[in-house]
Amino acid sequence: xxxxxxxxxxxxxxxxxxxxxxxxxxxxxxxxxxxxxxxxxxxxxxxxxxxxxxxxxxxxxxxxxxxxxxxxxxxxxxxxxxxxxxxxxxxxxxxxxxxxxxxxxxxxxxxxxxxxxxxxxxxxxxxxxxxxxxxxxxxxxxxxxxxxxxxxxxxxxxxxxxxxxxxxxxxxxxxxxxxxxxxxxxxxxxxxxxxxxxxxxxxxxxxxxxxxxxxxxxxxxxxxxx
Amino acid sequence: xxxxxxxxxxxxxxxxxxxxxxxxxxxxxxxxxxxxxxxxxxxxxxxxxxxxxxxxxxxxxxxxxxxxxxxxxxxxxxxxxxxxxxxxxxxxxxxxxxxxxxxxxxxxxxxxxxxxxxxxxxxxxxxxxxxxxxxxxxxxxxxxxxxxxxxxxxxxxxxxxxxxxxxxxxxxxxxxxxxxxxxxxxxxxxxxxxxxxxxxxxxxxxxxxxxxxxxxxxxxxxxxxxxxxxxxxxxxxxxxxxxxxxxxxxxxxxxxxxxxxxxxxxxxx
Numbered sequence: 001x002x003x004x005x006x007x008x009x010x011x012x013x014x015x016x017x018x019x020x021x022x023x024x025x026x027x028x029x030x031x032x033x034x035x036x037x038x039x040x041x042x043x044x045x046x047x048x049x050x051x052x053x054x055x056x057x058x059x060x061x062x063x064x065x066x067x068x069x070x071x072x073x074x075x076x077x078x079x080x081x082x083x084x085x086x087x088x089x090x091x092x093x094x095x096x097x098x099x100x101x102x103x104x105x106x107x108x109x110x111x112x113x114x115x116x117x118x119x120x121x122x123x124x125x126x127x128x129x130x131x132x133x134x135x136x137x138x139x140x141x142x143x144x145x146x147x148x149x150x151x152x153x154x155x156x157x158x159x160x161x162x163x164x165x166x167x168x169x170x171x172x173x174x175x176x177x178x179x180x181x182x183x184x185x186x187x188x189x190x191x192x193x194x195x196x197x198x199x200x201x202x203x204x205x206x207x208x209x210x211x212x213x214x215x216x217x218x219x220x221x222x223x224x225x226x
Numbered sequence: 227x228x229x230x231x232x233x234x235x236x237x238x239x240x241x242x243x244x245x246x247x248x249x250x251x252x253x254x255x256x257x258x259x260x261x262x263x264x265x266x267x268x269x270x271x272x273x274x275x276x277x278x279x280x281x282x283x284x285x286x287x288x289x290x291x292x293x294x295x296x297x298x299x300x301x302x303x304x305x306x307x308x309x310x311x312x313x314x315x316x317x318x319x320x321x322x323x324x325x326x327x328x329x330x331x332x333x334x335x336x337x338x339x340x341x342x343x344x345x346x347x348x349x350x351x352x353x354x355x356x357x358x359x360x361x362x363x364x365x366x367x368x369x370x371x372x373x374x375x376x377x378x379x380x381x382x383x384x385x386x387x388x389x390x391x392x393x394x395x396x397x398x399x400x401x402x403x404x405x406x407x408x409x410x411x412x413x414x415x416x417x418x419x420x421x422x423x424x425x426x427x428x429x430x431x432x433x434x435x436x437x438x439x440x441x442x443x444x445x446x447x448x449x450x451x452x453x454x455x456x457x458x459x460x461x462x463x464x465x466x467x468x469x470x471x472x473x474x475x476x477x478x479x480x481x482x483x484x485x486x487x488x489x490x491x492x493x494x495x
Contacts, residue, residue, distance in 0.1 A: 051310070067314070068314065
């Protein structure tokens with residue numbers, strides 16, 4: 001299966017601080033890879049390098065089939081407009097059917113009443129859902145998620161995880177950074193443990209169980225202390 | 227092209243749906259009528275004073291628009307990372323800047339139209355109420371002048387985009403824009419005076435050329451000659467008007483090209 005994302009010897013240095021250190025991996029269609037690490041491990045910077053928001057100091061990233069869709073850690077949306085207007089803009093800019101906008105909002109269970117409300121009136125969870133709808137609108141082949149569950153309650157997390165699994169089954173590839181190990185284990189096939197800008201361990205997820213999540217947490221603690 | 231038009235339309239809506247935009251729109255409808263009150267104190271020069279006041283109000287609200295609507299929009303985009311929504315569509319950084327710029331400028335059009343319509347109506351009313359003190363066709367001259375006064379603000383908006391392309395946050399953007407705005411107001415009239423024929427005769431030729439060069443570096447926001455000529459119904463030469471427009475449009479285009487180059491190299495964290 002061809003890779004939808006290839007990262008080759010990627011490094012990013014800010015002044016004398018090496019934030020991402022010579023990272024290489026690839027991601028295939030229908031695969032979900034998790035990025036696990038303490039704050040400052042370089043997860044978000046690596047995602048931003050892939051998206052082209054940050055210029056790598058060395059190395060390269062390639063996503064030949066499609067451009068990655070992105071959900072930032074703290075999604076900021078234009079608050080004077082509604083979520084529907086935002087998604088319609090995406091559909092219009094990408095030449096997609098405008099009806100997809102409403103469909104995407106329904107997928108993330110954002111109530112129909114709120115579709116036309118200004119985003120300034122949304123709660124934190126509603127903003128997170130709107131941002132997720134924006135990310136998944138148009139069925140992108142490669143999705144980069146930076147803390148996708150932040151701001152969501154327990155039920156919301158279950159709903160979003162189920163939606164992401166559905167998209168994965170449809171062939172979307174996910175690169176997901178999260179601090180919630182249990183959520184990551186449920187979605188991902190592989191988890192890359194990062195510390196000090198490097199990939200310390202590439203863990204294959206076998207049965208998506210809670211025991212695996214616990215084992216992963218202890219591995220993370222071990223690498224973070226080192 | 228589809229992306230560019232979508233972004234322009236989106237920016238227009240984003241600006242227009244803000245509360246401050248609606249307040250500005252409402253105030254622009256009533257300002258010309260309120261200005262008639264102080265104008266009536268200058269009975270003999272009513273038409274000229276009224277036009278001067280309208281031009282001053284035009285400068286004030288265009289400045290307010292840039293500082294209170296355009297600056298926050300760019301600050302949100304760059305500082306809070308809203309621009310990642312557009313850039314990860316994907317959209318090139320150059321296209322993003324052009325789309326946002328044209329959107330910001332397009333949002334001025336409804337405001338300007340409301341202001342012009344209200345001002346022209348006020349002129350007609352003044353003409354019919356005090357026919358001896360308001361020159362005929364003053365309303366038309368005002369329309370013409372408003373379009374010309376908009377030009378340097380086009381250039382200033384482009385300078386704002388250039389600043390935002392490299393600046394790190396709201397304080398930096400506001401401070402640099404304020405500095406540019408202040409220089410653009412204060413410096414050109416002084417430089418114009420220094421290039422006066424009488425002054426030029428007593429100074430070496432290279433000084434004149436140097437002053438002319440410095441004068442071209444920043445757009446002349448005061449547009450004092452235009453306001454003066456229109457208020458006093460003096461003729462404006464089409465060639466000088468054309469040169470004035472071309473100068474500001476070229477300035478805006480060059481500033482945006484520079485902004486694109488700076489923005490392309492920037493890390494958006």
